[in-house]
Amino acid sequence: MLGNAVKIDPRAKRTRKLILDALIQLLRTRTFEEVTVNEIAEAATINRATFYAHFSDKYALVDELIRDGFMMFLDRRMQHYPDTPTRYMQALLWAIADHWAMVHGQCNQYHRFFDSLAENQIKRMLEQHIQTWLDHYSPLRSVPAMQRQLLATMLSWSVYALAARWLYSDRCQNLESFINDSVPLLVGSIEALKG
Amino acid sequence: MLGNAVKIDPRAKRTRKLILDALIQLLRTRTFEEVTVNEIAEAATINRATFYAHFSDKYALVDELIRDGFMMFLDRRMQHYPDTPTRYMQALLWAIADHWAMVHGQCNQYHRFFDSLAENQIKRMLEQHIQTWLDHYSPLRSVPAMQRQLLATMLSWSVYALAARWLYSDRCQNLESFINDSVPLLVGSIEALKG
DNA sequence: CTCCTTATGTTGCCTAAGCAACACATTTTC
DNA sequence: GAAAATGTGTTGCTTAGGCAACATAAGGAG
Numbered sequence: 225m226l227g228n229a230v231k232i233d234p235r236a237k238r239t240r241k242l243i244l245d246a247l248i249q250l251l252r253t254r255t256f257e258e259v260t261v262n263e264i265a266e267a268a269t270i271n272r273a274t275f276y277a278h279f280s281d282k283y284a285l286v287d288e289l290i291r292d293g294f295m296m297f298l299d300r301r302m303q304h305y306p307d308t309p310t311r312y313m314q315a316l317l318w319a320i321a322d323h324w325a326m327v328h329g330q331c332n333q334y335h336r337f338f339d340s341l342a343e344n345q346i347k348r349m350l351e352q353h354i355q356t357w358l359d360h361y362s363p364l365r366s367v368p369a370m371q372r373q374l375l376a377t378m379l380s381w382s383v384y385a386l387a388a389r390w391l392y393s394d395r396c397q398n399l400e401s402f403i404n405d406s407v408p409l410l411v412g413s414i415e416a417l418k419g
Numbered sequence: 420m421l422g423n424a425v426k427i428d429p430r431a432k433r434t435r436k437l438i439l440d441a442l443i444q445l446l447r448t449r450t451f452e453e454v455t456v457n458e459i460a461e462a463a464t465i466n467r468a469t470f471y472a473h474f475s476d477k478y479a480l481v482d483e484l485i486r487d488g489f490m491m492f493l494d495r496r497m498q499h500y501p502d503t504p505t506r507y508m509q510a511l512l513w514a515i516a517d518h519w520a521m522v523h524g525q526c527n528q529y530h531r532f533f534d535s536l537a538e539n540q541i542k543r544m545l546e547q548h549i550q551t552w553l554d555h556y557s558p559l560r561s562v563p564a565m566q567r568q569l570l571a572t573m574l575s576w577s578v579y580a581l582a583a584r585w586l587y588s589d590r591c592q593n594l595e596s597f598i599n600d601s602v603p604l605l606v607g608s609i610e611a612l613k614g
Numbered sequence: 615c616t617c618c619t620t621a622t623g624t625t626g627c628c629t630a631a632g633c634a635a636c637a638c639a640t641t642t643t644c
Numbered sequence: 645g646a647a648a649a650t651g652t653g654t655t656g657c658t659t660a661g662g663c664a665a666c667a668t669a670a671g672g673a674g
């Protein structure tokens with residue numbers, strides 16, 4: 225949203241990208257658990273010590289991978305800022321489902337561990353995004369900031385919960401009708417705050 | 420031929436590759452004359468000063484580009500070391516023609532300048548390659564080294580001359596029959612040295 | 615012509631990345 | 645169960661790369 229104007233050394237930037245790309249590439253043929261820091265460094269054509277200068281371990285790396293990926297997804301989906309709670313919540317559910325499909329489409333990560341790392345990061349991103357959206361949503365202008373923050377936290381978990389429920393239930397219901405069923409529940413809690 | 424075992428810093432290696440790739444990419448949309456060092460550095464995500472640490476100018480860069488490209492071409496073609504002068508000369512002509520097609524297929528370089536830079540490097544590579552081949556060709560074992568060196572020089576120019584003649588004559592004759600016509604001329608000068 | 619812009623090389627100081635070696639856990643293998 | 649092998653983090657010291665500033669040169673526009 226705001227282009228955090230912290231000058232980053234081009235070498236560091238390039239190295240981070242090399243590492244991220246290396247992990248993506250490795251996840252095509254191996255499970256996340258199977259991939260070693262050594263392999264990542266090698267594939268990224270950097271030194272193992274350099275890896276640790278950027279990430280504390282491979283879990284921190286996958287955190288950033290998910291973060292970045294989901295952020296991009298979200299930004300692209302929100303080009304035309306949805307102005308009603310309903311449209312906004314629809315867009316969020318949509319984005320989560322698509323992101324999930326993309327990640328599972330090109331990665332091998334059977335263990336739930338990977339998913340739970342992803343879940344944490346995504347909820348974090350969601351909360352931040354929702355927080356910003358709520359702050360710009362004029363009907364809530366008069367509501368105390370703390371209330372909006374609580375709402376953002378709750379909504380991020382709720383949205384993710386609903387999406388996950390659908391994703392892990394073999395997607396028997398089609399996405400659109402699932403979204404139609406879910407959105408009113410979410411919007412309800414926003415409306416409740418209005419008065 | 421011999422894997423020159425000089426340990427090269429991985430950073431330097433990576434940077435050289437970034438620069439070379441950047442030039443290749445730029446040559447798809449611009450003429451060699453139009454490309455600036457600035458653009459190359461930018462596309463390679465390195466600093467302009469770093470460019471000059473590797474190459475004295477963009478002409479030195481294109482020299483290496485051609486050298487590397489042609490070397491690879493030659494090596495691949497010479498997997499099964501041709502054991503007779505005839506087969507060797509055929510392979511050389513073949514390689515030159517293919518390399519030329521590849522370069523002109525993916526580069527914009529109208530000016531003859533580019534071609535003449537390329538010509539110099541290719542002849543240099545050819546001479547070196549031919550020199551090595553002649554040194555391993557047993558029937559010439561008894562011929563003084565100096566004689567073989569002169570022969571290598573002459574052959575490199577001759578081979579290139581013939582290939583260029585064909586390349587710049589709209590390729591009206593088909594490649595195979597052109598090669599059949601040319602090879603005897605080249606082989607002749609080798610045979611002459613035998614006795 | 616003069617000013618302005620743009621490209622080329624060069625330099626010295628600073629920072630990120632490479633490397634080797636270490637201590638420390640896991641495995642694996644015999 | 646000891647020994648070899650493999651993976652994880654960490655630590656100085658060295659080196660390549662980033663940056664800003666400079667001098668210079670070659671067009672372009674007024």
